[in-house]
Amino acid sequence: MRTWRGVINEFADRLPVTDTTPVVTLYEGGTPLVPAEQLSTRTGCTVYLKVEGMNPTGSFKDRGMTVAISKAIEDGAKAVICASTGNTSASAAAYAARAGVLCAVLIPQGKVALGKLAQGLVHGAKLLQVDGNFDDCLALASKLSIDYPVALMNSVNPYRIEGQKTAAFEIVGALGDAPDIHCLPVGNAGNITAYWKGYVEDERAGNATHTPRMFGFQASESAPIVRGEVVRQPQTIATAIRIGNPASWTKAVDARDASNGRIDAVTDREILAAYKLLARTEGVFVELASAASVAGLLRSVDAGLIERGQTVVCTVTGHGLKDPDWAVSTAPAPTTIPVDAHAAAASLGLT
Ligand code: F0G
Structure with a gap:
């Protein structure tokens, strides 16, 4: 195979x-x-x-991140940065962890889904919540990548x-x-x-x-x-x-x-x-x-x-x-029942 x-x-x-x-x-x-x-x-x-x-x-971010991180490592990068609504940061954090480089992430405060936040954190990225929206985060990340030794991982990276x-x-x-x-x-x-x-x-x-x-x-x-x-x-x-x-x-x-x-x-x-x-x-x-x-x-x-x-x-x-x-x-909460087959069957409409 x-x-x-x-x-x-x-x-x-x-x-x-x-x-x-x-x-x-x-x-x-x-x-x-x-x-x-x-x-x-x-x-x-x-x-x-x-x-x-x-x-x-x-x-889908992983497809781009494997190439962007590999090229950054090839070019000698020791740190990467991205702005993100959550998925780019989750992906950058994972690939940076694998490559052994620092990953900095700028996210719009309070607007990132919990799972994505968890991914950035668990992979050890440095997360900064910005008091602004994604567009503000991207402008900031771009500026940092120009002024400091950190490679930009957003999709403006070809x-x-x-x-x-x-x-x-x-x-x-x-x-x-x-x-x-x-x-x-x-x-x-x-x-x-x-x-x-x-x-x-x-x-x-x-x-x-x-x-x-x-x-x-x-x-x-x-x-x-x-x-x-x-x-x-x-x-x-x-x-x-x-x-x-x-x-x-x-x-x-x-x-x-x-x-x-x-x-x-x-x-x-x-x-x-x-x-x-x-x-x-x-x-x-x-x-x-x-x-x-x-x-x-x-x-x-x-x-x-x-x-x-x-x-x-x-x-x-x-x-x-x-x-x-x-x-x-957006879905109804599960029904609670006793340990009882009849009650389960009744709740399931099987009786
Ligand atoms: N769908 C998902 C789940 C995304 O996370 C994104 C972008 C898009 C669609 C749109 O793709 O930006 O290439 O047009 N997420 C970015 C992020 C902005 O930071 O994770 P796009």
Whole structure:
């Protein structure tokens, strides 16, 4: 049996690495492309979920982090820094721990899901809560990386994009061609940039006959690209994409336009509905931000923007266990019963 070797070793010839690059890996990538039967029935399309929550730290960030950290180590870095809504910091903390370098993290105060905070802490990162939002944290992290000896691990680092493009390679490999439509959440807009780069490279390499239309989705109160202006006070329950001034804004617009795609907004209510639908009908537990891709698919189908019969891939970007508070607070509490079979059966409606 051949075992998966991680993003760098699997795709070395398509990444900016050499034989002497020290590979820092947790064997990320190789995530499942799960057929979504209920969503396919509902939309009349053939829908797949690229389940990125199956990465080692539970999000797609690991694909980019293995390349960014490996290159930083190759360049002699002793410390790395990132701003984060939680997933980037969880990933940076884990890979920095593996590489034996210091990891500094700037997070918006009170707006990071508990699981992600726990990951940063357990991997020994130095966490600073900033009295500001993600955009403030990113500006601060960028400045520190210019003025001090610390390497920036956000997706403005091109190595992050390089690593993350491998998800597109995996999809093309699994389907034998590119899908017609690719749906994903948009926050800082690194991932839509990365997927588009991957699909374009795959078409050029002759691995795919075409590129997909890229459909990106922002939360409606955090939708600067949709509105065409910076959102100073972004709001959404999907804290991972609570971003008002995306660093890769222009590249996301380029991907949208070059692919004849769309960047649209979905409401928190639509995100929550898609989150529940994924968990209850597909058996896939994602975090709220990840459900924006599926919320966007449903909205686009209902609006007649996606025709029946299309092959659609939705990236679900992070694992639901990162933010269990939402699962617990939106479902009924478990019933307490005595140690009694009849009482159990009655509670289950079996009697
Ligand atoms: N989904 C999840 C779960 C995320 O954590 C993020 C971004 C996105 C989608 C959006 O991806 O920024 O490339 O457009 N999280 C970053 C972080 C901002 O700090 O973890 P993007």
